[in-house]
């Protein structure tokens with residue numbers, strides 16, 4: 001199947017960690033829009049090839065590229081492949097992440113070093129490479145999370161890197177605006193993916209049902225809902241947005257104690273009013 005004039009026709013996109021989860025959903029979304037997508041992965045070659053097959057079926061073109069972005073050489077090799085295969089880039093999405101979920105007092109220096117090397121450095125080094133391959137209209141998006149602005153058990157190493165990502169987005173927006181390149185972040189709340197199950201298995205975390213109950217929308221996000229937000233930031237419609245973090249969390253970050261669910265009358269929410277009430 002060929003693209004047929006979709007919104008991402010003739011665009012070249014690189015997504016780190018696109019074999020699964022949000023990265024895969026975004027690869028398929030861009031593929032449906034006619035893009036050529038470089039599907040980066042670390043271990044799961046079969047899943048990456050499946051993403052490529054599915055996005056090609058949807059109308060795009062794909063290339064699976066193994067590279068461990070935790071290493072400086074891995075990031076460089078990934079972008080060298082993009083340069084050799086396509087000679088340019090329109091969209092760079094820094095999506096892959098991994099963390100040691102530990103209480104602060106249990107963290108060793110290597111946990112701190114790896115958290116930086118895995119979660120922040122690939123975004124900064126990758127953006128340096130991306131800018132060299134982008135023309136006016138280039139777009140960079142990084143994935144952040146709820147832990148960048150709120151604290152909860154065992155997430156410090158990763159949450160602090162996400163906060164740094166949001167700060168870097170502002171600095172990059174400033175320095176890359178003269179090149180015509182926009183830089184933004186998407187901050188996800190609870191998202192229904194492999195990592196959600198893993199995370200709520202960590203000792204010390206509240207159970208998933210309790211946290212879901214605190215979300216005004218009453219549920220986790222689907223990966224597609226996050227992918228759609230990233231796609232918007234890559235699209236022509238977001239031309240005047242740069243240096244921002246778009247929060248996709250069903251309202252989780254705007255609620256504060258006392259939660260309506262905890263409070264007694266008269267703070268509890270009344271039933272939904274009707275036209276006649």
Ligand SMILES: NC(=O)c1ccc[n+]([C@@H]2O[C@H](COP(=O)([O-])OP(=O)(O)OC[C@H]3O[C@@H](n4cnc5c(N)ncnc54)[C@H](OP(=O)(O)O)[C@@H]3O)[C@@H](O)[C@H]2O)c1
Nearest residue numbers: 017019020021022042043044068069096097143145188191
């Ligand atoms: N899921 C959530 O609830 C949630 C909430 C907020 C924010 N986020 C953020 O959204 C992003 C995506 O999360 P996700 O849950 O969709 O991810 P995921 O399902 O856990 O998938 C992780 C992806 O990253 C790849 N990856 C892992 N380590 C890598 C490395 N060293 N080099 C290259 N690729 C690597 C994996 O490749 P392999 O398949 O080869 O291992 C896989 O494609 C992350 O930045 C995360 O922090 C997620």
